[in-house]
Amino acid sequence: MSKLIQPFALLILIFLLIACSNLPLKPATPKISLADFRLLNLGLLEQNYRLRLRLNNPNPFPLPITQFNYQVRINEQEFTQGKNNQAITIPALGEQFLDIDVTSNLMRLMGQWQDWKTLLNRQFRYQLVGGVNVVDWAPQLPFDYQGEVALFWGGSQTNEKP
Template identity: 30%
Template sequence: MRFLTHQLLVPFIVLLTLAGCAGITYHAQPPQISLNNIQLVNAHLLEQEYALTLRIQNTNDFPFFIKGLSYQLEINGSEFAHGVSSQSVNILPYQEAYLTVSLISNTLGVIRQLESLSGTNKTDLHFRLTGKVSHGTVNIPASMYSLPFVKEGTLNLNTLLKK
């Protein structure tokens, strides 16, 4: 009798456990990330460092704990700068937070951008910020998931220079 119980009970418990795990799915939406500010911090001969302030909005109905992120900034279709950050931030549902991260560009990229603007009357700069957000929970030190993000827009130089 005991042998029969083990033969029936153990597979039943395993199937029940697997069925319970099948309902656990992850449906997080990527956060809305936008540029808030960019400021030159250091300028060296071959590279420049900027402080990039990002506005991060949690559009989910649960807390979103960011473990780190990687990002690239393109201007007028060319890569301008890139960076990574291991800063962590916990954003409550439907809340926002600001995160200041480091952004590195090389001198050749800056020169290319200046060349593309010289000789033209372009006053609009198209930018595209792309990257990945690693996130998980506060209690687990490792990242559980990674979600991509994209933010595009246009900056008008005439408006920026009037201030």
């Protein structure tokens, strides 16, 4: 009787392994950092910026993102927040850039500086918090990254920290 059970048990094990191989893998959260921070328009009450985000995919498969929610904090104060519905796909083990135009009021942060020249040539600590929605994956993948960025007319350089 045991000779009949062994092939049957092996067959059941093979079917279970095949069934489990079709289950979706939980994607790892992409690493999101601030690649560029441009001041587009300088006004007294509000300013326009273009944030260029670098999205790195640690997964061995492409990551199709349908929605991106974010909050940007500068020097531990809220700078801007929002949602981007631009669908993008980050290649497997690759990176993709996403440009987001935002409006904010940097005057709230200006209390610690004497003039605009000091403000425009200073390193800022930033924190980028939010989540991404991935196709065929129900829960949002949260992220929280920080680094430093310098604000310049026409572009900047950033230093990332996980």
